[in-house]
Amino acid sequence: MNPTSIVSLSNANIYQGSSLVLNNVNLEVGAGEFIYMIGRTGSGKSSLLKTMYGDIYLKEGSGVVAGFNLKDLSWKKIPLLRRNLGIVFQDFRLLTDRNVYDNLEFVLKATGWKDKALMKEKIENVLTKVGLKNKGVKMPYEMSGGEQQRVDIARALLNNPKLILADEPTGNLDPDTTDEIMQLLFNICRDYQTAFIMATHDYSIIQKYPARVVRIENGEVKEISAAGV
Numbered sequence: 001m002n003p004t005s006i007v008s009l010s011n012a013n014i015y016q017g018s019s020l021v022l023n024n025v026n027l028e029v030g031a032g033e034f035i036y037m038i039g040r041t042g043s044g045k046s047s048l049l050k051t052m053y054g055d056i057y058l059k060e061g062s063g064v065v066a067g068f069n070l071k072d073l074s075w076k077k078i079p080l081l082r083r084n085l086g087i088v089f090q091d092f093r094l095l096t097d098r099n100v101y102d103n104l105e106f107v108l109k110a111t112g113w114k115d116k117a118l119m120k121e122k123i124e125n126v127l128t129k130v131g132l133k134n135k136g137v138k139m140p141y142e143m144s145g146g147e148q149q150r151v152d153i154a155r156a157l158l159n160n161p162k163l164i165l166a167d168e169p170t171g172n173l174d175p176d177t178t179d180e181i182m183q184l185l186f187n188i189c190r191d192y193q194t195a196f197i198m199a200t201h202d203y204s205i206i207q208k209y210p211a212r213v214v215r216i217e218n219g220e221v222k223e224i225s226a227a228g229v
């Protein structure tokens with residue numbers, strides 16, 4: 001493993017139940033690196049991301065994510081791993097019955113924060129980072145899809161992760177909003193040296209915001225150039 005890697009998978013076989021989805025995955029992601037993961041529907045992108053955040057147990061091969069050994073990941077350690085990662089989903093997954101501030105506070109409390117003043121400071125800090133200063137009082141249903149995705153990203157930033165896993169974060173957004181969100185993700189990557197692994201179907205994003213690309217195909221993960229997308 002490269003000492004500067006935030007993700008290191010070696011000869012990893014990824015299963016859904018008893019079915020082998022990906023065979024012999026080798027992947028190194030450096031600190032602060034942005035990479036795209038592309039592949040057809042059902043090729044295994046989400047399965048690979050789930051393995052990285054401990055939702056699928058790594059049975060074969062080896063893997064280290066944000067300093068956590070995936071082979072040694074007991075149920076007890078999964079929340080700790082998740083505290084060191086940010087996860088962003090296509091469908092935002094906000095709690096619909098509480099406002100933005102309370103959505104973020106919920107995560108902080110669940111990850112062990114207790115001091116109200118410190119939590120307030122942290123929440124204001126991440127909302128400012130995503131361009132939603134003063135929007136804490138809004139309910140999710142009062143916000144556009146782009147704003148809700150910003151809240152999802154703010155939530156992912158709460159614990160200062162060194163790695164954000166994003167599963168089609170622009171999948172529900174129109175082209176202009178997609179642009180805004182991509183600029184935000186690239187700025188976060190640049191300003192805070194946060195590594196990103198972003199699964200996407202949208203190749204036009206890769207042309208516009210080039211970065212390293214891995215393609216999942218026929219059960220394997222292959223490195224390709226952005227020009228080859």
Ligand SMILES: Nc1ncnc2c1ncn2[C@@H]1O[C@H](COP(=O)(O)OP(=O)(O)OP(=O)(O)O)[C@@H](O)[C@H]1O
Nearest residue numbers: 016017019021039040041042043044045046047048
């Ligand atoms: N919970 C599950 N139980 C069993 N099999 C699953 C489960 N989730 C996904 N699969 C199977 O695993 C394979 C990989 O699915 P996965 O969701 O990782 O693909 P994907 O590339 O993320 O697809 P998409 O782009 O549509 O999100 C598919 O054959 C799928 O049917």
